[in-house]
Amino acid sequence: MKLIFSFLMLVALQVSGQPKVNEQRIEKHVLELAKIGIDSIGRNYRVAFSEADRQGRAYYMGLMKAAGLNVTIDYAGNIIGKRKGRNPQKKPIAFGSHIDMVPDGGNYDGVVGSMGGLEVIEVLKENNITTEHPLELIIFANEEGGTIGSMAMAGALKMEGLKVMTASGLTNYDGVRANGGDPEKISQAARKPGDYSAYLELHIEQGGILDQEKLQIGVVEGIVGIQHWEVTIEGFANHAGTTPMDKRQDALLAASKYVVAVNEAVKSFEGRQVGTVGKITALPGAYNVIPGKVIASLELRDLSSEKIAMVFKEIEKRAADIAKTSNVKISFRNLNVTSMPALMDKGIMAKISAVAKQLGYSQKTMQSGAGHDAQEMAHITRAGMIFIPSVGGISHSPKEFSKPSDMANGANVLLQTILMLDKE
Ligand SMILES: [Zn+2]
Secondary structure: OHHHHHHHHHHHHHHHOOOOOOHHHHHHHHHHHHOOOEOOOOOEOOOOOOHHHHHHHHHHHHHHHHOOOEEEEOOOOOEEEEEOOOOOOOOOEEEEEOOOOOOOOOOOOOHHHHHHHHHHHHHHHHOOOOOOOOEEEEEOOOOOOOOHHHHHHOOOOOHHHHHOEOOOOOEHHHHHHHOOOOHHHHHHHOOOOOOOOEEEEEEEOOOOHHHHOOOOEEEEEEEOEEEEEEEEEEOEOEEOOOOOHHHOEOHHHHHHHHHHHHHHHHHOOOOOOEEEOOOEEEEOOOOOEEOOEEEEEEEEEEOOHHHHHHHHHHHHHHHHHHHHHHOOEEEEEEEEEEEOOEEOOHHHHHHHHHHHHHOOOOEEEEEEOOOOHHHHHOOOOOEEEEEEOOHHHOOOOOOOOOOHHHHHHHHHHHHHHHHHHHOO
């Protein structure tokens, strides 16, 4: 009976003909990379452009070569592993992620997509599958410092961006050079729309939705846009003992109302937009002086720029009311560090969803509240993202964890989506 059952299983497998990824191999690679970049006091410090980053990249490039890829580094310091397709006329299908981390970060953010992408190549090699399209596995440089490598590839990186100091102690300019790129030629790292057939990225969710709802796969519909404002509230600094309560122009009291107003304004609209006041300074900052001035922040995120503008307008309106009743001045200055929302390709989303269904995984369509390389790649090609659960919704922390089975599920979806795209 057992024998017949095994035989039937084998037939079923051959009929479906779907190669599967190797969960143990993915886990082994993730854990091996995690050993690189632990500093002298035990922190996880594989930040972009550090010595540990270079060691991690060397380890990864070794794996790429062993899997038969032709490995190069572009002018932006991105690692690109190429695999030939049957039809060189077709534009490559690209996929990948990043292996740099935030200071004292986790071992799964970026790494799951990097090792999942590598696993796709391993499985194709083991099964002697040559795709029609050429394939490019890309490990982007300095994702955590502002998607530097993918911005360069999308042609959106400016010289000012290269001058920015990174957690490694090197500027992006020097870091790109240290990692084998050439900052002077970085504009040549840019790809044109149409150079790629598509870009796919597997990533951990970095939030708690999939984990809480016990779902296996997230089909990402887009990456939210982010806008920042510096908010100045001007009142009048005066003696805290001699100024009666009804004669005050207390900037911090108005700021408290502003913080509440932001929260209420954001929640007054339907949707998943989020707004945060994360920074506040009261001046002059003394026990016995009524605060005369407050510098605060405002951050808004949503998939739609129009929604962000609408929520901001509502906040401005409520702030004007507060200014009037509190006898202060409130002004907003938009800081130019905004990122535009990036929508994923609807056709690719449908393919990811169909593949997840075929493989029997539970799924949900969702937005990404965190930035990713895919948001830059979406400017030059059709892009799609696959999320897997982060246990407890924890990310950017050494406590970050994704189960090996979830990593394998995500890699299987990545593999089958690539194969489906290849049939186009
Ligand atoms: Zn990431």
